[in-house]
Amino acid sequence: MKFVKPIIAITADSLPKPSPVINENVAPFAPRELVEGILAAGGMPIILPFPQDPSEAEEAAQAAVALFDGVVIPGGPDIDPTLFGEEPIPQIGRTNYERDAYELALIKAAALQHKPQLGICRGIQIINVAFGGTLYQDLGTQDPDCHIQHSQKAPGQFPTHHITTTPGSQINAIVGAKQKVNSRHHQAVRTVAAAFKATATAPDGVIEAIELQQGDDILAVQWHPENMWQRDPAALALFQDLVARADQRKKA
Template sequence: MGLTTYLEQAKQGVWDVRAAFLPQQYFDSVTGSGAAAVLLPPQPQPEAAAEAVLAGLDGLILTGGLDVQPELYGAERHPLTDPARPDRDAWELALLRGALRRGLPVFGICRGLQLINVAFGGTLHQHLPEALGTERYRIGGGVFAENTVVVDDRTRLAGMLGAGPFDVHSYHHQGIDELGEGLTVTARTDDGLVQAFEAPGDEYLVAVQWHPEENSADRRLFTGLVAAASVYRDRRVEALA
């Protein structure tokens, strides 16, 4: 299972170098769900690298992180939008495009949901406190807020979590404005904000605005992805045979 990462300055002993960075909760969620975790830091030639990397994967997770560049969806930069990280945006967009071509299962988390929405032609609210008048989704200090989303019935998400209210961990100040073309909303909060979507049809594309990796007692979203990845792997083996 591939998980996208940043390249960040990191210290270990006498070393102070740029390194792939991803909180351990992400790969614990993958390995705890029966899959191996493969970290995917940005590459200097993203399109070519994505094709090479995806050939060895059975699933892809677009993880959380800093804000997607508003220039990618034609918006002026808000003063509180994070500094651009074009290396990661280009890398994840290349991975997403390649995964969709292959029918590779994809799971987006927080920033991952936002990037998928932009890739499908959607837009984002750059600062939800201005758009919705609330700080309920990012209380700050590295503390995850608790919110309740409502999962729609007869969706892939409901098949994993059940329909109705579901408590989640939130840490984001941006969110979906216009939904990308071809995506279906599968969960919202009571203020109407999109909290999850999926692509209809047989291909596995699921994204959530919250952080399921923060709840080690409930890994159903990860086990669901691993199950889809197993089906993809079996089909690939059959095709090669």
């Protein structure tokens, strides 16, 4: 019997400006290091572009979910705060409502079919919003306890602050009790969705990982393992865990 690798989808971002190579505006893309991380973990990556008409998001998500065994919701622009009941504050960055609409629909469709998910940076935030949680639109102005640098000046592949994980949690089993991670965000989980629990925090209390209260279908982290897996076994382990979960569901 021929071995077939689990198919791991990556939701695409889009270029906000015309590409210098093919001069195509809003071309869909995924970070190369993320694609290679999935390959290194034994998965077969595919990229899912979002429809430019948000009214088509649910239909597109339903069609896409049949194509993959697991999915990564990666980093990207800020999330439209009207999706969690707030108006945008002056400090919010660029948003993309079309991507928001598609990822919300895809996260819910994948959850209904128990397709394993891994959220990265923006991914933890949109997953939390998908299930009814809220976000800090800007940590520096909205979280009085935030006192470490969450938008690092160091190169992205360098870890810059520590996280502590909850004993007995899914993330604890994957990366251990304490890790040093990279950090490129100014938004973060504020109120955790009821279906989830926070299982890793930064030294100032900022939530760094969430996972389901029941089951292991969805795990999300605030840092960027795709930039670190080449030199950090714990970062690679996050992709290996996703591929292993996807393979289990595929064979079930």
